[in-house]
Amino acid sequence: MGEFWPVRDALAYLAGSWRVERTVRDRASGDEGRFEGTTIFGPLAEGGLLHHESGTFTWRGVSRPAERTLRFLPGPVPGTVDVRFADGRPFHDLDLATGRHVADxxxxxxxxxxxxxxxxxxxxxxxxxxxxxAKDLLLTTEYVRETAGRAGQAREG
Structure with a gap:
């Protein structure tokens, strides 16, 4: 499972609808939560993608609706992304050319x-x-495309 799948154009790869499952673990208290829902990456008029996630978050036995919105804009290098919060504040960069990226x-x-x-x-x-x-959290999110095959052309090779 150590092999990564290179992506030439991150925006093209992400476009569409994804099923999302996230675990949230508070490593200090041992509490665990879970989010299940959908993330849709839809086109923005000015270019890039609007990321809208919605679903149900369960924490300490209580389930409630949850959602968030991010803006995935073309990055400074072709194929990369400048991820921003809904209000435009910077969040992180994203470059999937090697199939793996770390951002702070x-x-x-x-x-x-x-x-x-x-x-x-x-x-x-x-x-x-x-x-x-005050925080020691681990959030792991798995994304599975809802309509298979859309991004086959995005792979390097």
Whole structure:
């Protein structure tokens, strides 16, 4: 499972609808939560993709609706992405040319370190480690394309 799947154009690869399963583990308390839902990467008028995630988050036995929106804009190098929060603030960069990317996002006293790995044309994963004075979290998200085969042309080769 150590092999990564290179992606020439991250925006082209991500476009479409993905089934999402995320585990959230608080490594300090041992509590675990789970998110299940869908992420849709749809076109933005100015270029790039609007990432909208929605589903159900369960934490300490309580389930509630959850959603978030991000903007995936063309990065400074062709095929890369500049990921921004919905309000335009910078989040992280993304380059899947090797099939793996690590990005950092400092947030107040916390550091978010994300590892992105592409498994194949229809599966990718993120692992965010969040550390700081009050946080010690591990968030692992599996993405599976809802309509298979769309990104076959995105592979290097």
């Amino acid at each position: 996002h400092p947030c107040a006293a916390d550091l978010y370190r994300g590892e992105f790995t592409v498994r194949d044309a229809d599966r990718w994963r993120t692992v965010w480690r969040v550390g700081g004075p």
